[in-house]
Amino acid sequence: MSKFYFIFYSIAIFLSVHSFDRNDPINVFVIWLSLFSIYIISFRYLSDFTTKQILCLGILLRIVTVGAIPSLSDDFYRFLWDGYLVSHSINPFAFSPNEFLEQGVPVTEEALSLYRKMNSQPYYSVYPPLLQILFYLPWFFVLSFFAKIILLQFVLLCFETVNLSLIGGDKSKKKFWIYAGNPLVIIESVSQIHPEPILVFLILLSYRLFEAKKFVGFHFVFSLFLQIKLSLVFLIPGGFFLLPKKKRIFFIFAVCLSLTVLFFSLFSKLGNQASSGIGLFFHSFRFHSLFEFLIYFALSPFAEYTYLSGTIALIMGGTIYLFYLYAKNRNLNEAIFVGFLLMLLFSPVIHPWYTLPLFALLSSKIPYTGVFLVFSIFSGFSYLLYSIQYTFFSDFFFMIEGVSLFACIYGRACINYFRKKSQIRKGKNKTCGRSW
Template identity: 25%
Template sequence: MNFIKLYKIPLLFAITSIAFYVSFAYNLERSDFVKLISLYTALFFTAYLFIEKLKLNFWLLAAFGIAFRFIFIAAVPNLSQDFYRFLWDGRLLLQGVSPYLFTPNFSTEPVLSGVEGLEVTVEQSQQLIDGMGGLNASHFSNYPPINQLFFAIATLFGGKSILGSVVVLRVLIIFADVGILYFGKKILEKLNLPIKNIFWYFLSPFIIIELTGNLHFEGVMLFFFVWALYLLFKGKWFWAAVLIGVSVSVKLIPLLFLPLFLKYFEVENKTPKVLKIFRISVKRLLVFYFIIGTTVILTFLPFLSPEFIQNFSATTALWFQNFEFNASVYYVIRWIGFQIVGWNLIETVGKILPFLVLLFVLGIAFFRKNKTPQQLVIAMLFVVSFYFLLSTTVHPWYIATPLLLSVFTKYKFPIIWSFMVMLSYSAYGKVGFDEKLWLVALEYFVVIGVAVWEIYPFRPRPKLGATFP
């Protein structure tokens, strides 16, 4: 009773949040954008109150975060169809069949990638194909092997039930988020930053909805990566490298960060033996990269074949040269292209933009000081944000990576981004897909504006003759 009296206001907001999450999970159609953005705005506001205003203790906030996630436990994702593909891949893998060699519509093909007489039965195949959609079903899988392992686990324990498999996937993602809470807290303590910052990830309605709710595996990838950062900051770089390799094998995005470790592994030069010390730092860095590469190769090894390399690389390239959604810089370039040549330049631009990202990453790696843990994390935040600004496709759940990295820095623009990116769901109307470019422009105008303000803060110039204490 004393607990209720002491925390009656937070509990009231928690009950309200539970009601909103229940509505979001079980009574929302993706095409009802007004309801979606209204519920999300209310949940974002209550999360802000929990984190910044109500001065609650760590364990109560953690309990709220876990409770909100379990609201979704029996919900079928309503904002994304990707989980149908997860289950398809898992059911293939559990039968010993590589999900990288066949598209879901393979049952209509007389010859399967050159292998005759292969008989594969996928339970509820038509329901899964209809659920994932024709576009997804027509392409090979591009989910890395550790991700595929989780899909197989969901199939193993979920049996023939789609909902049962969904529950297993959701529990795995919740465990990953709890791990992020644990290691994120430890990193914040090491960096002497407020512990409450981790709740901008753990209590974020964006994370709860997009990862726990819609079953995206960015959280699992980030769990291994944050664990790796924690070990790296403690000097245990061998196991940190292993975990980074595992993280890459969940989602490829950590590959962006590999050049940034260059300055972090430099040994401070306080002796005249410059060349010897430099060789030692480079040697350790190369071993670090070797361990990451070996870990990644070992996870891919069971699937390696010429067909796998061709299919996986071709499908990955589609995200740069064919697909477009919620882009920023690319949409400006696309408009200019239409004005000049009269057609969409995505195939050409999709090849150039990754090269610009690479130049930016190398510039940050070579010309910025990334020697301390916080400098390294800030560099990662800048790199991944720049990558998404130049991407042709930016689905909402992609923003989980910059959002988590931001909690270890002073920058808040990814938090704003995690709110604004939900405007992209306005594209899914009752009559089909129709992207509202003015809302896309609003999203990036706000996000880029806040980022510029934080990175280059405006300070009025002092008047002549002014004195300072």
């Protein structure tokens, strides 16, 4: 029975990645509801499988998504556009797509098709040099459009296979399945061509190097975080304070070297990035924010200052993280997990795929793992915010998510508390009745 159930789950995943329509709220709701319902029930059957079999299931569920054209995100058009520029020895950070075409430089029909379909025509590329190498690969092999998609998905599938192997040895079956079988992780990691699997690999590798006290390798790998996602500068204190004091100077050197690479590439035109690049995530873009939502709401009476909500939120999150690191000695796993969690909680933008590393970092020492399962569910449903663009719906979504997460953390404790009080009251009433 359990084997047939997971075959059914694989078929559901396959059909879903070929059926999503981000602009249709009913389509998004029904598909995510169906997938998460199947996924939650699947926990009942985990006892029938070994960890190695769960690993194979996780790989299989990702393999069936290969070949689907991404439909939940159109970022891959920008990935391929940047790769096209690199293949023609053009700096992808020097021009926005609009500026590049305004120069009258002849481009292929395929590149024009990418330009028409991308959603970031006026914006500068925000993807660091290491990712640009990945984007260049399909053009290096001179492949068709569909083959380019397959190649990028295959590269990410390889990273996910390694990630599952690394995670499976450290987790209980249930915690492993939160990453291995989670429909959000499965779909966002490979089919939608987001680079988070590479980031997960680097984080897991940094753990291994740190535990083995191979600090030179740790410094190098940690510095590569910034070459995948610049926002992970947030995690630098977590690495710095947990290192032996004699090793910190080399850590700072590696991080500064990585930042120097970014300065002469991604930030070669700093003003452009501030106004129409990475700066947008601080002052203009907002999506599925949590604590930042509260700050934005508090600033709403002063409309001219609402653009500061993202910056204020991230400063607050960073300050809390520093206090956390200072308060008690932590191990690297805990420090990176908490740092990544705080970064998400205080970020003005939480796209569904941003959350993937969080589910890979869950450990046996982290309580309330159910809350992260619920968070993954709401991250999937956050796609509704694309198609239902009414302010009241965003507020309603935030309230329901907040209540659900709060209930996951405190719900059982509250129920037990009121149950005990009820029992005490019944006991008192019985005693009073007998004495009377």
